[in-house]
């Protein structure tokens with residue numbers, strides 16, 4: 001992609017920015033008809049795969065997230081690559097990618113490279129993508145944990161940017177991952193909480209309480225027009241615990 005060009009996938013983020021006058025791209029490259037980007041083979045999900053397809057065929061927690069994105073119209077147009085490209089801390093797809101340690105595949109005239117999610121997302125709406133690179137695909141690991149749950153908290157169920165997003169996964173051997181969105185500049189993992197609970201085969205009340213406490217401690221939210229720092233911190237722990245309990249059932 002030429003360096004001065006802006007990619008347009010579903011346009012559900014980009015056109016909002018254009019309509020509000022926040023950006024005026026000089027050259028736009030429309031990707032909708034690039035078939036390769038819509039290809040999905042095993043754990044390699046083309047950047048142009050829409051929320052609608054993810055809702056139907058995605059791994060459980062990603063499908064759960066897809067179901068909550070915007071409206072049917074937005075889900076038919078919006079893509080996972082666009083969500084990754086925008087890199088909002090409130091992107092619905094990102095906690096799942098963080099929880100499973102997904103990688104982002106980038107393509108340019110000089111070849112392809114793959115970056116782990118935590119090397120790719122570097123700040124609020126900031127990524128390590130070079131201007132000449134397209135996001136070609138999202139790569140998931142071959143084996144995904146059986147137990148995986150997504151949920152978010154917002155002032156209503158749909159068409160709203162939520163205040164906390166969370167994915168919890170738990171593998172057969174107890175390894176537990178907790179990823180959260182909207183509570184730090186980028187999606188984060190609550191590593192201390194993960195470490196604590198992964199070593200407990202059958203967590204009891206005390207373990208669950210400590211797990212929630214650690215999650216609340218690890219997030220670094222801010223107060224803004226959507227919520228307060230205290231509420232986001234508290235609800236991160238509550239939500240993560242609730243999802244862990246679902247994984248344990």
Ligand SMILES: Cc1cc2nc3c(=O)[nH]c(=O)nc-3n(C[C@H](O)[C@H](O)[C@H](O)COP(=O)(O)OP(=O)(O)OC[C@H]3O[C@@H](n4cnc5c(N)ncnc54)[C@H](O)[C@@H]3O)c2cc1C
Nearest residue numbers: 007009010011012013014069070078079082083085092135
């Ligand atoms: C009414 C409404 C409701 C919404 N609700 C939600 C919601 O609930 N949850 C949520 O997470 N999001 C929501 N969004 C935001 C948006 O729908 C998603 O982020 C969506 O995934 C963006 O995908 P897109 O294909 O439309 O991206 P686009 O708007 O086409 O692109 C977004 C950004 O990524 C770049 N880009 C796109 N594709 C590529 C590529 N292949 N390579 C490099 N850069 C690329 C673009 O240049 C642009 O900067 C909503 C938007 C609207 C308008």
